Amino acid sequence: MCGIAGLFDTRGKRDFDRGLMKRMNDIQFHRGPDEGDLYFEPGVALGHRRLSIIDLSTGQQPLFNEDGSVAVVFNGEIYNFQELVPELEALGHVFHTRSDTEVIVHAWEAWGEACVQRFRGMFAFGLWDRNRQTFFLARDRLGVKPLYYALLDDGTLLFGSELKVLMQHPGLDRRIDPHAVEEYFSLGYVAEPRTIFRGALKLQPAETLCIRRGEPIPAPRSYWDVRFSLDNHLSVGEACAELNERLRESVRLRMIADVPLGAFLSGGVDSSAVVATMAGLSGDPVSTCSIAFDDPAFNESAFAQLVADRYQTRHYVETVRSDDFDLIDTLAALYDEPYADSSAIPTYRVCQLARKHVTVALSGDGGDESFGGYRRYRTHLMDEKMRGALPAGVRRPLFGMLGRVYPKADWAPRVFRAKSTFQAMARNSVEAYFHSVSILRDDMRRSLFSASFRRELAGYNAVEVFRRHGEAAQTDDPLALIQYLDIKTYLVGDINTKVDRAAMAHSLEVREPLMDHELVEWLATLPSSLKVKGQEGKFLFKKALEPLLPDDVLYRPKMGFAVPLARWFRGPLKQRVREVMLGETLAQTGIFNRDYLEHLVDAHQSGAKDYSASLWTVMMFEAFLRHNGASVPASPAAAELIT
Incomplete structure (x- = not known):
């Protein structure tokens, strides 16, 4: 795991400021404390911070091809690099290291832009080809590794592993993007390709950007997508057997390292499956790391211990105080953008623990999306059956009217809380799913934002993010559609962002076997009935794991990695x-309706309502503003929202 940074003159060959490039590289020292280097030639500057994992002695970057005409800076791992080396050697390429990084430069020479289709792994890289006068950026299929970039008015391309890298450049447009604010308060993160700043973008998962000096800048290109064909009609037994083989292969590939390696173990199905598989592949005990909570309502450590005992792992546990809220400002510094998933706190702590014992940790992230594990999936499927019972022409006006007039009754027994159900019934599948995952729903955001800021939005609604992906999903299967939406949004913007920043804060590499793209592709061929069966999520995964894990781990209610926000705020x-x-800080932005902010605080602290998620989301936005020295003038020209 590493940090990358760079500058490229898309129009000419200006020399770049060495001090600027050094600041861009050094600001991400935490991503690669082992080594760092810079490279300059006219119109090009590259920086790299290295966390040494494979080929410790000769894998330094920037790394070059045989004649020095191709240079790359790379963050991540190419897990199939050992298979690609002989193929590239047969084409005449000579290797001088044992690192996966060198595969990238030779694969580019051999296959050009299509090289990324040959890589199996997590990666973000920037590559300069002097002979072709071409600069190439690429990001892995599922967005495990981040890549930020900006194109300045003077023709400079700048890129980096974190937004703070770009923020070192004085030419970056750091005005806040109102649409990004709308997305953040809906989803808890700013969705790809947007960032919180108007002048910066994220390269989306499975995208490349190929720029030839002196030519018009093209749009990024997509090189992969997951297609939910659902046409692989295996029996349950056959599917279980193949799943276990594919999981073993994915885990085996991610156990290649020249440094100490272990795993996170929460006691949930996904991390337990990874640990059980690792134990079957390793002759030595697996090192496992767990966080316990001193609040029993949030503590899963007993289930992690069950798995650790079964596989005789070297198990490390630390207890986190239930009042571990001192990280608010630390998180704002880590994430650079507003980020509202409070499970970033325990994730930070488990990464901190893991780094004391290992340099690489395998995790269970990505399992819920591909196997159908979220509780909200079952709720959505029930709602879909109700939506399917009436034609849209009847359903929308009827339930839309009922949703408007029926009183909100959060205090009442669930059977009387029909307002949300009516609202969901009036929407189509994509809109309804967006509504169900929004932190502050449409009516709350209308109340939260000031009139002047709503004018800035000009009608933009974050549901457009889901609509865009929904149109590309190529499926009308109710479960497959929302799995696709989560793979494109929540998995990337929330889960992968959370883990990357928390791990890199501690110079820890995290690998995710359940996000192997070949495994994800295969799972997308299986019928939805093998994923959610009645009220049982992850049906196939649990069946496949029955010989490996106790029922107490497989079939207990899902807890999640949560913190007691509601109690903290009261x-x-x-x-x-x-x-x-x-x-x-918030008042000066001109973004918020102060009366509604006061309502959120009063209603929550009086116990009338639980607004803890909304309060946390606003608090993390305020922490972002303070940490970045942002000041957004309160006036109709909030307009310019200058940071």
Whole structure:
């Protein structure tokens, strides 16, 4: 795992400021504390911070081809590099290292832009080809590794592993993008390709950007997508057997390392499956790391211990205080953009623990999306049956009207809380799913934002992110559609972002076997009935794991990696919440309706409603503003939202 940075003059061959390039590279020292280097030639500057994992002695970057005409800076792992080396050698390429990085430069020479289709792994890289006068950026299929870039008015391309790299450049347009604010308060993150700043973008998963000096800048190209064909009609037994083989292969590939390796073990199905598979592949005990909570309502450590005992792992556990809220400002610094998943706190702590014992950790991330594990999937499928019972021409006006007039009754027994159901019934599948995952729903965001900021949005709604992906999904299967939406949005913007930044803060590499693209592709061929069966999520995965894991792990209710926000905001953080929500930092932005902020605080702290997720989302936005020195003037020209 590493940090990459670079500058490219798309129009000419200006020399770049060495001090600037050094600042861009050094700001991400945490991503690669082992080594760092810079490379300059007219119109090109490359930087790299290295966390040494494979080929410790000769894998330094920037790395070049035989004659020095192709240079690459790379973050990630190419797991199938050992298979590609002999193929490239047969084409006449000479290797001088044992690193997966060198495969990239030779694959580019052999296959050009199509090289990424040959890579199996997690990666983000920038590559310069002097002979072709071409600069090439690429990101892995599922967006495990991040890649930020910006094209400045003077023709400079800048890129980096984190947004803070780009922020070192004085020419970056750091005005806040109002559409990014709308997406953040809907989803808890700014969705690809947008960033919080108007001048910066994220390269989306499975995209490349190929720029030839002196030619018009093209749009990024997509080189892969997952297609839910659902046409692989294996028996349950056959599917279980093949799944176990594919899982073994994926885990085996991710156990290649020249440094200490272990795994996260939460006690949930996904991480337990990874640990059980690792134990079957390793002659030595697996090192496992778990976080326990001193609040029993959030503590899964006993289930992690069951798995650790069964496989006799070297198991490390640390207990996190239930009042571990001192990380708010730390998280704002780590994520660079507003980021509202509070499970970033325990994720940060488990990465901190793991780094004491290993340099590489395997995780179970990605399992819920591909196997059908989220509770919200079952709820959505039930709602879809109801939506399917009435034609849209009847359903939309009827339930739309009922949703508007029926009183909101969060305090009432569930049977009387029909308003949300009516609202969901009035929407189509994509809109309804967006509504169900939104942190602040449409009506709440309308109340949250000031009139001047709503004018800035000009009608933009974050549901457009889901609509765009929904149109590309190529499936009308109810479960497959929302799995696709999550793979394109939540998995990338929330899960992968959370793990990458938390791990890199501690110079830890995390590998995700359940996000292997070949495994994801195969799972997308299986019928949805093998993923959610009645009220059982991850049906096939659990069946396949029955010989490996106890039922207490497989079939207990899902807990998730949560923290007690509701209690914090009524207890130890009560005064801090009020000061943040009603303080000067938010007031000066012109974005918010102060009366509604006050309502959120009062209603939550009185116990009338649980607004903890909404309060946390606003607090993390405020922390982002403070950490980045952002000041957004409160006026109709909030317009210019200058940071």
